[in-house]
Amino acid sequence: xxxxxxxxxxxxxxxxxxxxxxxxxxxxxxxxxxxxxxxxxxxxxxxxxxxxxxxxxxxxxxxxxxxxxxxxxxxxxxxxxxxxxx
Numbered sequence: 001x002x003x004x005x006x007x008x009x010x011x012x013x014x015x016x017x018x019x020x021x022x023x024x025x026x027x028x029x030x031x032x033x034x035x036x037x038x039x040x041x042x043x044x045x046x047x048x049x050x051x052x053x054x055x056x057x058x059x060x061x062x063x064x065x066x067x068x069x070x071x072x073x074x075x076x077x078x079x080x081x082x083x084x085x086x
Contacts, residue, residue, distance in 0.1 A: 038066065047073050054080040 028034045041049060051072060053063045060081045067077055 034063070035066065038063070038070075042067070042070055042072060046071075047076055050076055050078065052078045052080065055082060057081040057083065 026037060028037060041051075049072075051067055053060050053067075055063075060079050064074075064077050064079055068074060
């Protein structure tokens, strides 16, 4: 993945929070698995985490709503919808 430097700076967190990594990527096969992983992450990091949600617009909106309904601040959620060709 390529990011501009100012974008990367929002991912920088103390090594204690990231295990020394800037970004961690997971690929999940089901919605249940997605929500289980979200719950694990939000339990660990709550509003100290940055949540990058990328994918089809409907999924991005649903996941963002789920995070906000679980008290994650909107400012901690970065959305990237794949709009495709219309």
